[in-house]
Amino acid sequence: xxxxxxxxxxxxxxxxxxxxxxxxxxxxxxxxxxxxxxxxxxxxxxxxxxxxxxxxxxxxxxxxxxxxxxxxxxxxxxxxxxxxxxxxxxxxxxxxxxxxxxxxxxxxxxxxxxxxxxxxxxxxxxxxxxxxxxxxxxxxxxxxxxxxxxxxxxxxxxxxxxxxxxxxxxxxxx
Numbered sequence: 261x262x263x264x265x266x267x268x269x270x271x272x273x274x275x276x277x278x279x280x281x282x283x284x285x286x287x288x289x290x291x292x293x294x295x296x297x298x299x300x301x302x303x304x305x306x307x308x309x310x311x312x313x314x315x316x317x318x319x320x321x322x323x324x325x326x327x328x329x330x331x332x333x334x335x336x337x338x339x340x341x342x343x344x345x346x347x348x349x350x351x352x353x354x355x356x357x358x359x360x361x362x363x364x365x366x367x368x369x370x371x372x373x374x375x376x377x378x379x380x381x382x383x384x385x386x387x388x389x390x391x392x393x394x395x396x397x398x399x400x401x402x403x404x405x406x407x408x409x410x411x412x413x414x415x416x417x418x419x420x421x422x423x424x425x426x427x428x429x430x431x432x433x434x
Contacts, residue, residue: 327431333415334394336394356406383403385400
């Protein structure tokens with residue numbers, strides 16, 4: 261927690277935990293009551309419905325919201341360079357055929373780590389870096405015709421990691 265310069269486990273946090281109060285209590289608001297767990301309800305999407313604008317995709321007979329890549333780069337370069345990260349994200353969005361709405365990046369001191377997100381019409385690309393460890397965590401989620409694998413290729417070229425751990429998940433699949 262020191263990375264963010266905030267001691268969330270101080271006296272106030274400990275008291276809130278004992279009283280089972282949530283973060284809302286900091287601002288004097290009431291904590292929300294727990295709700296029943298959410299459940300997934302499959303929604304059939306008609307084949308060939310060109311008028312649908314929900315950006316669900318059908319690949320190999322499976323319909324889902326989009327592809328979500330979870331990527332770990334190890335021994336990567338340039339992880340404290342905010343301009344390099346921003347340009348790599350812009351290039352990744354363009355290569356994927358996605359629509360950039362907004363980018364926000366934040367640099368942490370003294371580590372130089374950067375966290376941020378590129379908000380897309382088709383979803384997002386997020387990043388969290390630990391330059392002192394040569395580690396970056398990227399998250400690429402895209403729906404519609406945008407291709408997150410093309411974004412991954414751009415990020416790999418931009419940061420030249422020596423080791424990559426990558427997982428893919430089809431979001432919104434019943």
